[in-house]
Amino acid sequence: MSDTLNLPAETREGVGKGASRALRRDGRVPAVIYGDKQEPLSIHVEAKELVRLLGTGHFMNSIVEVEVGGQKLRTLPKDVAFHPVNDRPLHVDFLRLAANATVHVKVPVVFANEDASPGLKRGGVLNVVAHELDLIVDANNIPDEITIDVTGLEVGDSIHISQVKLPQGAQDGSHDADLTIATIVAPSALKSSEGGEEEEATAE
Numbered sequence: 001m002s003d004t005l006n007l008p009a010e011t012r013e014g015v016g017k018g019a020s021r022a023l024r025r026d027g028r029v030p031a032v033i034y035g036d037k038q039e040p041l042s043i044h045v046e047a048k049e050l051v052r053l054l055g056t057g058h059f060m061n062s063i064v065e066v067e068v069g070g071q072k073l074r075t076l077p078k079d080v081a082f083h084p085v086n087d088r089p090l091h092v093d094f095l096r097l098a099a100n101a102t103v104h105v106k107v108p109v110v111f112a113n114e115d116a117s118p119g120l121k122r123g124g125v126l127n128v129v130a131h132e133l134d135l136i137v138d139a140n141n142i143p144d145e146i147t148i149d150v151t152g153l154e155v156g157d158s159i160h161i162s163q164v165k166l167p168q169g170a171q172d173g174s175h176d177a178d179l180t181i182a183t184i185v186a187p188s189a190l191k192s193s194e195g196g197e198e199e200e201a202t203a204e
Contacts, residue, residue: 028046033095034093102137108145119154125187127182130182133173134173146166148182157184158180
């Protein structure tokens with residue numbers, strides 16, 4: 001699980017495009033905290049600190065304690081809007097977390113033991129369909145990543161989410177047991193060779 005991140009913030013009085021633009025000119029990013037049956041709280045955070053946290057690579061899967069008004073609010077980032085040209089963060093949505101909350105998160109997938117896959121050793125290519133998995137997990141136990149072992153897989157084999165061992169307490173949020181995560185496909189050279197053999201057999 002990723003470490004809890006801390007993000008100082010200040011309450012935001014003005015709302016609307018004009019107020020948001022003024023904040024951004026001052027090096028701040030407008031944000032909102034919502035959920036847990038409470039009124040949304042409009043805040044703003046320092047742009048540089050937000051960019052630093054985004055650079056950790058696991059911001060969206062981390063608990064973020066937002067420090068505002070003398071309180072520490074336990075949240076989960078749900079959305080970050082970026083400028084279409086320069087990729088600067090423009091706005092952030094945080095979900096306020098109750099005690100023992102379960103959350104929907106997208107967790108990145110990594111593959112292990114590729115050298116133990118006969119299909120890949122023959123030159124097959126791992127075609128990844130789902131780079132992230134939609135999981136329902138305890139907010140206190142959000143995994144950094146899901147590791148999938150490809151040992152023994154041949155060309156043509158597919159990996160479905162029903163075959164993946166999820167962390168204890170985690171559930172598949174896609175509700176699709178047949179969701180394909182990856183397939184080992186034949187390389188072009190192998191396809192051409194097999195195709196040529198089939199044509200020769202047909203000609204005979």
